[in-house]
Amino acid sequence: MKWIDNNDIYPILKELDLNRKFRYFWLKYVTNVNLKRHCAPGLTGPYDKRISIYQSRQDQSHWEDITLDQGESDFYYICGVATPYKWDENFHCVLRCVPGETLLLNEQSVTGTIENAVRVPIHEMDRINSTNPHKDDPKYYTCRNYQFAVEFDNLTLKYGSKRKRFVQRKLEQIERKNPTKATETQITLL
Structure with a gap:
């Protein structure tokens, strides 16, 4: 099986504008x-320090021409927490790299254009899986970061992951050089 590779193409934030104040605004490589x-904290991965606002730094409201290449990731999560806090005014956008696609944003007072990207929907849930220990805790089941986290494994299976593509490329390189060694290597890499 061959995995689709982005050939080192990354999403490019061509322009992003905040048309209101946010208490927090960040982009994370999930x-x-x-x-x-x-x-x-439920999303593991580095923040992009170029795209972040915290209470002490409210002056930033415009970014442009930023290539999202600060970490290896299959998914990028942009989150804005409204100030004053009203959960329904928060901004949430999950994206993944798709070369040649363009994502346009115009919601929750956030406008922008991101090239080489498509949006990944976050499905709201009234209650989480009945075996989840947080199924009755509204801090969890109403949190859109958590809703995405619950779907993360399925999304990784659906779209593939950079780790799997890396392993596949290595195996293909080894197989071209030495077909017998490729089988042995596959066992240790996986």
Whole structure:
């Protein structure tokens, strides 16, 4: 099986404007999830320090021409927490890299254009899977970061992952050089 590779093409934030104040606004390269946590700590991976606002730094409201290449990730999560806080005015956008596609944003007072990207929907849930220990805790089941985290494994299976593509490329290189060694290597890489 061959995995689709983005050939080192990354999403490019051509322009992003905040037309209101946000208490927090960040972009994270999601590499994994921690279902024991909700909000940002439930999404494992580095923040892009170029796209972040915290209470002490409210002056930033415009970004342009930023290539999202600061970490290896299959999914990028942009989150804005409204100020004053009203959960329904928060901004949430999950995207993944698709070369040649363009994502236009115009919601929750956020406008922008991101090239080489498509949006990944976050499905709201009234209650989480009945075996989840947080199924009755509204801090979890109403949190859109957590809703995405719950779907993360399925999305990784659906779209593939950079780790799997890396392993596949290595195996293909080894197989071209030495077909017998490729089988042995496959066992250790996986």
